[in-house]
Amino acid sequence: MIEIDGSRKSGSGTIVRDAVSLSALALQDLSLTNIRAKRLPKPGLRAQHLRGIEAIADLCQGRLEGASIGARAIRFFPGRTIRGGRYAWDIGTAGSTTMLVLCVLPLALYADRPSCFHITGGLFQDFAPSVYSLQHVLLPLLKRMGAEIELRILRPGYVPQGQGRIVLDVKPLKRPLAPLNLTDPGKLLSIQGIALSSLLKERRVSDRMADECRKNLQAQGYSVSLELLYDTEESPVYEKPAAQAGAALAIWAKTDTGCLLGADCAGAPRRSSEYIGRKVARSLTEALQSGTALDVHVADQIIPFAALAEGWSSFSIPEVTDHIESRLWLVETFLGAKTELSNSTLRIRGIGYRKNPA
Template identity: 55%
Template structure:
């Protein structure tokens, strides 16, 4: 059995997600100790529990220590990752995309196609946005031989959550190929993006984010096409901006920023543009 000390390096929940995901792929037992020991609120939170239980369900495994605040967790995966349709609710604004990212590796080696419907947060700080996963990560992983698509059914923001994504994964045809990217810097051939806001159309938040970002990129000779979306289905007001650049050799480079209290539309637009230009 592998034992992993969750207090090492960043001491974050990423250690939990990655360890359990790879254990499910390999079919090996793993014990996690000192979970999130470096965090102000150590131990398992709702999003980590939801991810662990989802992986156990997906591969017919078992968990010991899966409770809120637990600092130790034992995961015994079964030998087969089972395809099918699954639905999970994180129960908070915890990142649905990070949970989906943990489910993706074993789903690539399932015995049948998988479809996951996950409810939680989609756009927030310190987590990959749903736009990034949909338009940067999954297309990049496709070059390795994965077959996955992400649909955004409803936006979700901090602190309410309530966003919904659907991840569809086809089993890989064989072993995944290494991802080899050229070391040389390639020129950008196209820039696109999405400016999304929920319940904020009167304040023109989507338009302001898009226009600020586009103006800064234009100064560097880039001509982005940023789609403006106004949503009324989310459980609360919120916003997010994502920009994706495609290079001449096919690489995808993303930058994004979620809205937050006292974070203006213009500040979001500037941050994303500056990140893309860096």
């Protein structure tokens, strides 16, 4: 049994999600203690973490012990086979659906059949990637590594009510993931984005976020093409209108060397549309001016996939966050991947993971 102290490194939910996911792939029993010890005043499992590890157990027919809201320690005994098929998970709160995607996606790539996941919860909130970030930055990079994944929004969902719905379709890999090599930032080709608001059309929230973002990027010499989306009771953009008013802005940049960098921000009470536009423009500008190939968030999200790939992956990153440190520690511990960090270049020697036999 691998023992993981969840208070180490970031002391966050990243350790919970990755430890259980990698445990399932490595077929190693797990004892996880001090869960989210640094996330005061509410340490332990929250609803989104609990639903994520329960989803992992569903996929691999594994067994969880001690897993409940607020739990500070759990044990996990993975099953021997990852079962694809149709699954539905409801976080029950506005907890992040994208974080649940990052829990199950590594397993679904090695399932015994294609998978279709219907996930209900929050789509846009602080401290989690937006669905647009996954759709337009992370998933295209994984496609380059050989993955076939489609992520769709059926209904937006915001804090505090959630009730957003997404669908994730994943085809099992036919061969190991290919390594990803992105160290040259290259020249900027385009900046695109989406300004979404629900039940706020009369306040022109999408327009205002987009206008402020454009103005701030233009001041730095950049231009951006932004799609405006409004979800209203009269003219819903999605299958069903959102349960509450809310907003989100996401933009992403493409370069001639294949780099993808993104930035996003969700709406919140007393957070103006103009503030969101400025914040997103500033974040992307900083990412572009860092001279690196990945933004800081995708740099940590890509680590488990690089560790599963066959051979060395290399990418330049703007900084080493505690989330990056956590993920490097976990892929070394569970998979035996080798990692090297020199200046701003992160290198990972993946293990060429292949599907477990039934």
